[in-house]
Every structure is written in C-alpha cells, then in structure tokens.
Amino acid sequence: MTSLRVFFLGGLISYRALFSWMTPSIFFLILVVQPVFQILLFAYIGRAASVGSDEFYVVGNAMQYAAVPCLFAMTQTIAGERFQQTLSYILISPAGRLPLFLGRALPVILNGFVTAAFSLLVGGLILGVRFPTSVFGPLAVVVLVATLSCTGLGLINAGLGLRVRETSVLSNLLVGILLIFCGANVSVSSLPDWMAAVSSWLPLTHAIKAAREVVHGSSLTDVQGLLGRELGVGVLYAVAGLAIIRFFETQSRRHATLGLA
Amino acid sequence: MIQGARIFWTGFVLHFKNLSASPFMMVTAAIWPLVYATLAFLMFRATHQAPSLLYAALGAAVMGIWSTTATSAGGAIQQQRWWGILEILVASPTRLILVLAPITTAIAGIGVYSIVSTLLWGRLLFGVPVHIEHPLLFAVSIPAAVVSIGLLGLVLASTFVVYRSASNLSQALEYPVWTITGMLIPLSVLPAWVGPIAWVLAPTWGMRAVRHAAIGGDVGVPLLVCAGLSLAYAAIAAVLLHYFERLARDRASLSLT
Numbered sequence: 428m429t430s431l432r433v434f435f436l437g438g439l440i441s442y443r444a445l446f447s448w449m450t451p452s453i454f455f456l457i458l459v460v461q462p463v464f465q466i467l468l469f470a471y472i473g474r475a476a477s478v479g480s481d482e483f484y485v486v487g488n489a490m491q492y493a494a495v496p497c498l499f500a501m502t503q504t505i506a507g508e509r510f511q512q513t514l515s516y517i518l519i520s521p522a523g524r525l526p527l528f529l530g531r532a533l534p535v536i537l538n539g540f541v542t543a544a545f546s547l548l549v550g551g552l553i554l555g556v557r558f559p560t561s562v563f564g565p566l567a568v569v570v571l572v573a574t575l576s577c578t579g580l581g582l583i584n585a586g587l588g589l590r591v592r593e594t595s596v597l598s599n600l601l602v603g604i605l606l607i608f609c610g611a612n613v614s615v616s617s618l619p620d621w622m623a624a625v626s627s628w629l630p631l632t633h634a635i636k637a638a639r640e641v642v643h644g645s646s647l648t649d650v651q652g653l654l655g656r657e658l659g660v661g662v663l664y665a666v667a668g669l670a671i672i673r674f675f676e677t678q679s680r681r682h683a684t685l686g687l688a
Numbered sequence: 689m690i691q692g693a694r695i696f697w698t699g700f701v702l703h704f705k706n707l708s709a710s711p712f713m714m715v716t717a718a719i720w721p722l723v724y725a726t727l728a729f730l731m732f733r734a735t736h737q738a739p740s741l742l743y744a745a746l747g748a749a750v751m752g753i754w755s756t757t758a759t760s761a762g763g764a765i766q767q768q769r770w771w772g773i774l775e776i777l778v779a780s781p782t783r784l785i786l787v788l789a790p791i792t793t794a795i796a797g798i799g800v801y802s803i804v805s806t807l808l809w810g811r812l813l814f815g816v817p818v819h820i821e822h823p824l825l826f827a828v829s830i831p832a833a834v835v836s837i838g839l840l841g842l843v844l845a846s847t848f849v850v851y852r853s854a855s856n857l858s859q860a861l862e863y864p865v866w867t868i869t870g871m872l873i874p875l876s877v878l879p880a881w882v883g884p885i886a887w888v889l890a891p892t893w894g895m896r897a898v899r900h901a902a903i904g905g906d907v908g909v910p911l912l913v914c915a916g917l918s919l920a921y922a923a924i925a926a927v928l929l930h931y932f933e934r935l936a937r938d939r940a941s942l943s944l945t
Contacts, residue, residue, distance in 0.1 A: 456860040472731060476734070478734050617734060
C-alpha cells in the first residue's frame with residue numbers, strides 16, 4: 428500500500444512541481460506549439476527537396492516528440508530535487524526506489540502520449556494529411572509503447588543526472604541523436620549502414636516504423652513484432668536506468684556528493 | 689556616443705567570454721545546429737532537386753545564431769535577477785538598454801561558433817565544398833546578421849522585464865522563426881501570407897546576406913535591411929524598456945524571481 432502511495436502520489440506531486448518553474452500556458456507553448464512547428468519545418472524541407480511525403484514527416488516528428496517530455500521531465504525529477512535541496516531527503520527515506528522513480532515516470536509517460544497524439548492531429552490538419560478514424564486506436568497503442576520506451580531512456584538520463592551537472596545539455600544531445608537516428612525525418616533504410624545499425628537499438632525507431640505501417644492500414648497484429656522490439660528496447664533502458672540510479676546513489680553517498688549541483 | 693560605444697563593446701566582450709564558458713550555450717551554439725545540418729545533408733543529398741549542401745550548411749549555421757538568441761535572450765533579464773544584480777543595473781546611471789544590448793548581442797554572437805562547426809562538419813563528414821563567393825562581404829554579413837538578430841533578442845528581453853517565464857516563451861519561438869525565415873526552406877515554398885511576417889524578422893535578412901555572400905547574389909539590400917531593422921529594434925526596445933522598467937518599479941517586482 429505504501430509503495431502504491433509513493434508510486435501514485437509521489438509521481439503526481441513531482442509532476443506538479445514541474446509547474447513551479449513554468450506556468451501552464453508556457454507548458455502548453457513548449458509541448459504543443461514547438462512540436463507542431465517541428466513537423467511544419469521538416470515537412471516544408473521535404474517539399475523543398477522533394478523528399479518524403481507530408482504524412483511521413485507528420486508521423487515521424489509527432490512520434491519523436493513523445494521523447495522530449497520523457498527525457499527532460501525524467502531528468503528534471505532528479506536535477507530539480509537537487510536544485511531545490513530536497514534530493515538527500517528523498518533518497519534517505521525508506522521508500523522503495525522502484526515505486527519512487529517509476530511513479531515519477533507515469534505522469535511523464537502520459538504527458539509524452541498527449542503531446543505526440545496532439546501533434547499528430549494538429550500537424551496533420553495543418554498540412555492536410557487525413558488519417559482514417561480506424562487508425563486512431565492502434566496508433567494510440569503505438570504512441571503509448573513509444574513513450575514507455577522513451578521513459579526507459581529518460582531513466583538513464585535521470586540516473587546520469589546524479590553525476591552530471593549539466594543535465595539539460597545531456598537531454599538536448601539525446602534528443603538530437605534520436606532526431607537523426609530514429610527515422611523520424613530520414614528513413615532508416617536511407618541512413619548509412621552504421622547509423623541504421625545504431626538506430627535499431629534506440630527507442631522510437633521501431634515505434635515510428637510501426638506507426639507508419641498502421642497509418643497505411645496495418646493492424647496491431649501486423650506490427651506486433653515491431654512493438655515487441657520497441658518494448659524490449661524500452662525495458663532494457665529502464666533496467667539499465669534503475670541500475671545507474673542505484674549505482675550513482677551509492678557512489679554519491681560514499682563520496683558525499685549527493686547535493687552538489 | 690563614444691562612452692555608449694565603449695560600454696557596449698566592453699559588455700559584449702565580457703558576456704561573449706562568459707557565455708563561451710557555458711557548456712549549455714556551447715552545445716546550443718556549436719553542437720545543436722549539427723543535428724539540423726546532418727538531417728539537411730541526408731535529406732538534400734537524396735535528390736537532385738534539393739538546394740546545394742552548402743545552402744544547407746549555411747542555413748543550419750544561422751539556425752544556431754537564432755537558437756542561442758531564442759533560448760537565452762528572452763531570459764537575459766531573468767538571469768540578472770537570479771544573480772541578484774538586476775536592481776543594481778537598473779539603478780546605475782548607465783541606461784538599461786546599454787547594459788542589456790551587449791548581453792543579447794553576445795548571446796547571438798555565440799552563434800558564430802555554429803558557422804564554424806557546421807561548415808567544418810559538412811566539409812569533413814559530407815565533403816561539402818566550402819567555396820565562399822565574396823569573402824569580404826561574407827565577413828561583413830556575419831556581424832550584421834549577429835547584431836540584427838541580437839537586437840531582435842533585445843526586443844524579446846525588454847518585453848519580458850515584468851514577465852517571469854520569459855525564457856520559456858522565448859524558447860517557443862525557436863522553431864517558428866526557423867520555419868518562416870528561409871533558413872532551410874526557400875520562402876517561395878511557404879504560403880504567401882508568411883512573406884510579410886518574415887520580412888520584419890532579422891533572421892530572414894541575416895540569412896540572405898550570409899547565403900548570398902557565400903553562394904552568390906545581391907548582398908547589399910539584405911545588409912541594408914539588417915541595418916535598418918537593427919535601428920528599428922533598438923528604438924522599439926528603448927521604448928519598451930522604459931515602459932516596463934517604470935511598471936516593474938511601480939509594482940516593486942523588479943527583483944522577484
């Protein structure tokens with residue numbers, strides 16, 4: 428029961444704390460206006476270069492934006508606590524680490540889900556890309572899987588936040604890597620071999636491919652292999668993330684560097 | 689006049705050095721544009737109808753200048769608040785605009801790193817030939833672009849004297865300005881109504897000046913428009929700063945973070 432309380436209430440309070448540094452209107456601007464303009468930017472680059480269709484960029488970038496909240500907000504849960512001088516109190520508490528950090532991930536997953544879904548709809552409307560209503564259900568499942576796997580990467584990022592001071596730099600670098608490698612704007616088959624090999628081990632790659640197939644009429648059963656791989660990558664990152672958090676927590680206690688920012 | 693120029697230059701050099709030591713700013717200026725340069729190279733080289741790779745490299749470079757401005761200029765005043773020196777700066781005999789203009793110009797100036805990094809990146813990884821058509825004009829167009837974009841940042845910063853979340857709002861302008869000012873997309877591809885909005889934005893003309901100097905084309909008109917817009921932005925910022933400074937003093941909210 429206590430673990431459930433830590434999971435749900437801790438997660439909710441931590442998520443609400445993100446608003447301490449921005450008002451909801453700003454939050455809306457960054458998480459909704461930005462992704463829509465990212466879609467427009469790449470769709471128009473595609474038009475200028477006669478590469479790809481509008482649909483290709485709408486799906487790719489909307490899915491990619493699922494990663495942004497997952498990466499930044501997960502990191503912020505640790506970096507923010509340290510900035511507010513509350514990280515030591517949290518880590519000294521007897522609360523289990525799994526509900527503590529996964530609880531903080533839950534609202535972020537929902538956040539990424541809403542951002543991706545909204546970007547998909549609005550970006551599609553602006554560019555005149557029509558999706559049949561029958562794809563929304565399967566697409567929602569794909570977006571959810573994508574946000575889960577991105578949160579896995581976010582946990583690694585959060586763990587590194589216990590050691591690295593410039594967490595926003597790290598988050599930006601990871602978003603940039605995902606933008607190039609995961610096939611949001613350049614299909615994986617067009618990437619050089621070594622980049623394509625890396626991309627299959629990154630979150631989002633399989634989900635973006637699955638989303639494009641779903642939009643073209645495939646069912647969830649047809650893309651279950653891709654979704655399975657995406658979930659597998661996400662679980663891999665999540666396990667590694669929790670291990671990194673545990674390791675750096677121990678190291679920080681040993682070297683008395685927990686509160687150093 | 690000379691004293692004003694001295695304050696501007698000293699402030700610019702000080703803040704340029706300070707910003708150059710910030711990992712966040714350096715990543716935003718030198719690394720982040722490489723992401724867009726790489727994507728543009730990969731997209732453009734897939735077809736013969738696309739603009740040249742040098743076009744893409746220069747576009748990504750000026751994107752870096754706007755990126756640093758959008759992410760940091762809006763928060764320039766907030767930064768002074770956090771450091772606890774905003775009240776001192778406002779109370780000093782130097783006009784506030786002369787204190788803030790070097791900061792926002794230095795923030796845009798950091799974007800110069802992006803020009804170096806994207807051209808090097810393109811040359812070394814993608815074999816983009818870096819042949820500058822008019823080297824002298826290229827050397828003039830870069831500071832012209834930096835100053836005009838920096839002063840646009842000053843307008844943003846001055847608007848936010850009384851607004852806490854200034855930097856977040858300013859960041860939200862990053863993609864829209866990239867999209868509509870022709871950095872990687874020719875303006876002719878965009879809807880016609882976007883044109884007039886783009887014309888009053890310095891990045892449009894800064895980009896045009898840099899690109900024409902490098903690839904070929906008229907550089908004089910874009911440079912003149914950059915100069916004109918710089919003056920207009922400075923005048924707007926002076927009025928806004930005067931108004932918002934008064935408002936913040938009346939409300940006693942100057943140092944509230």
